[in-house]
Amino acid sequence: xxxxxxxxxxxxxxxxxxxxxxxxxxxxxxxxxxxxxxxxxxxxxxxxxxxxxxxxxxxxxxxxxxxxxxxxxxxxxxxxxxxxxxxxxxxxxxxxxxxxxxxxxxxxxxxxxxxxxxxxxxxxxxxxxxxxxxxxxxxxxxxxxxxxxxxxxxxxxxxxxxxxxxxxxxxxxxxxxxxxxxxxxxxxxxxxxxxxxxxxxxxxxxxxxxxxxxxxxxxxxxxxxxxxxxxxxxxxxxxxxxxxxxxxxxxxxxxxxxxxxxxxxxxxxxxxxxxxxxxxxxxxxxxxxxxxxxxxxxxxxxxxxxxxxxxxxxxxxxxxxxxxxxxxxxxxxxxxxxxxxxxxxxxxxxxxxxxxxxxxxxxxxxxxxxxxxxxxxxxxxxxxxxxxxxxxxxxxxxxxxxxxxxxxxxxxxxxxxxxxxxxxxxxxxxxxxxxxxxxxxxxxxxxxxxxxxxxxxxxxxxxxxxxxxxxxxxxxxxxxxxxxxxxxxxxxxxxxxxxxxxxxxxxxxxxxxxxxxxxxxxxxxxxxxxxxxxxxxxxxxxxxxxxxxxxxxxxx
Ligand code: PEP
Ligand code: MG
Numbered sequence: 001x002x003x004x005x006x007x008x009x010x011x012x013x014x015x016x017x018x019x020x021x022x023x024x025x026x027x028x029x030x031x032x033x034x035x036x037x038x039x040x041x042x043x044x045x046x047x048x049x050x051x052x053x054x055x056x057x058x059x060x061x062x063x064x065x066x067x068x069x070x071x072x073x074x075x076x077x078x079x080x081x082x083x084x085x086x087x088x089x090x091x092x093x094x095x096x097x098x099x100x101x102x103x104x105x106x107x108x109x110x111x112x113x114x115x116x117x118x119x120x121x122x123x124x125x126x127x128x129x130x131x132x133x134x135x136x137x138x139x140x141x142x143x144x145x146x147x148x149x150x151x152x153x154x155x156x157x158x159x160x161x162x163x164x165x166x167x168x169x170x171x172x173x174x175x176x177x178x179x180x181x182x183x184x185x186x187x188x189x190x191x192x193x194x195x196x197x198x199x200x201x202x203x204x205x206x207x208x209x210x211x212x213x214x215x216x217x218x219x220x221x222x223x224x225x226x227x228x229x230x231x232x233x234x235x236x237x238x239x240x241x242x243x244x245x246x247x248x249x250x251x252x253x254x255x256x257x258x259x260x261x262x263x264x265x266x267x268x269x270x271x272x273x274x275x276x277x278x279x280x281x282x283x284x285x286x287x288x289x290x291x292x293x294x295x296x297x298x299x300x301x302x303x304x305x306x307x308x309x310x311x312x313x314x315x316x317x318x319x320x321x322x323x324x325x326x327x328x329x330x331x332x333x334x335x336x337x338x339x340x341x342x343x344x345x346x347x348x349x350x351x352x353x354x355x356x357x358x359x360x361x362x363x364x365x366x367x368x369x370x371x372x373x374x375x376x377x378x379x380x381x382x383x384x385x386x387x388x389x390x391x392x393x394x395x396x397x398x399x400x401x402x403x404x405x406x407x408x409x410x411x412x413x414x415x416x417x418x419x420x421x422x423x424x425x426x427x428x429x430x431x432x433x434x435x436x437x438x439x440x441x442x443x444x445x446x447x448x449x450x451x452x453x454x455x456x457x458x459x460x461x462x463x464x465x466x467x468x469x470x471x472x473x474x475x476x477x478x479x480x481x482x483x484x485x486x487x488x489x490x491x492x493x494x495x496x497x498x499x500x501x502x503x504x505x506x507x508x509x510x511x512x513x514x515x516x517x518x519x520x521x522x523x524x525x526x527x528x529x530x531x532x533x534x535x536x537x538x539x540x541x542x543x544x545x546x547x548x549x550x551x552x553x554x555x556x
Contacts, residue, residue: 002228007177007202008455009221010188010488012516014239015154015175015197016215016232019208020147022157029099029135039092046088046098049137053130054079060148071126079130084109099138106131142210154214156205159450160187170194175216177223179205182447182455184438184488186332191218192491192510193272199223201452249519252282253507259526261500263518264321264508266486270312275511280518283320283380285434285508286486287313289366290333298337300327300362303369310373314381321380323434323486323508325413326366326397328386329355332450338362347448352387352415357396367404374408384411384434389418394429413486415439420468423475423483433476435504437487441465460489461542466502470537473503484508493520498549500526501533524553 054076061072091101132144152174159180176198181187191198197218215224253263264285265276292301292309329335330351343349356363374381385397394412401410414420415436437460442449447457476483484506485499491513532549539545
């Protein structure tokens, strides 16, 4: 029977497919004793699970080929290691359950491996993965991590961290549904980057049964469980119609009366460049460099590796503008080697620029790598710091850029209300501002962007947030400098018109949103956008602001 659920739509489009859950970390199985007569049956269960996991790893290796095949085959061999298996048998013979025996035998082997020199210690993560797979199979719970599937699916998760999503095969993910997260969470950002529909903050998402067919409408936030054939056809037709209307819009961003509004792309690295180019991005307004740092949680990528990644992005926009954000570690983007592990409230702790000022060598390497990457290229490189609180922060960042010999514009992200309130003072040190409305909303409303229950307050239509945008844009205008928006607010087509009316000078968003924003902006004049902005700021809630802006633009 068809049922409908409602979450928060954060990435346009319709996805129809089977549910696959993101497996959670395997819990430690309880250490309960079994009677001696059950030992043989438990040993059989353990062997069966081990064989099945090994066979699955081999099969996936065959499919993957190359280096991945070698890693997966080595993992299959680990699973079937005869000594490990006899340890499992022995533990079951003295009263362990199969899952507990596997868990403990692998723990003992893990210690040996960890102590056996650098190369073998590096295999510990592979061993843990094998153990988790066998234990998950014995417990009958989903495999940990990204679903193992050869068929496209709709990914359902509690929330998605950048490290999880790095492992996703984008060709298999039709869409996302998460229980937690708001419009600015990483699940939402990633979905837009991949151009797949997504709904977040859906209570009970975890209870959708594996394999159930659902239709996700990322524009309305509706989830249709077991949709009828008519519903599927209607949704697909509506999505195709919208897509066709969009492909008609091309060229640089501008209002109907020709007021230019550069439309830039948010990227996480070279892999996102093709989609940005295809969407007609006029440059990059936010290069989130932390994705380069996620491969290895123990150290920063080398200068050479960074130069290569930066150069690939810079070369893609020969005459365009590329705004690179230096590493934004901490809070929702923790990095083991930089982020303190004992902060009571990481979002209010040492994160963003604060982390870099505590680790000047990491900042220096990054800035030097950027300087080298831009050498000889005609690109307009701009570099900005996340989480700038005041003029002293802005100065510290600009000094570091100058010391690294960087020939670029230096800017500050406005993500903390203090920076918006004192934007003119911050602008004494830097040449541009970029509004990170995701964090700006988080800090203005004291509403954690990762918590679904407070997503109402993460709504970028909140008039208080619009006031801070207006303050920053006015300050930049008075100083003759630019002030863009690179938070998710820019990807909402109606809000993009309001932001234009508030005086911002560029809009940067996930590539998939660019055609929607371009098409909407082209319908209205700057004066209409300004009136819509005034109406939105005069409202008392996000919903009222949205309705008021819509009413002005549709001439009601
Ligand atoms: C923001 O906070 O709005 C922003 C663009 O940065 P991030 O989402 O990466 O924190
Ligand atoms: Mg931010």
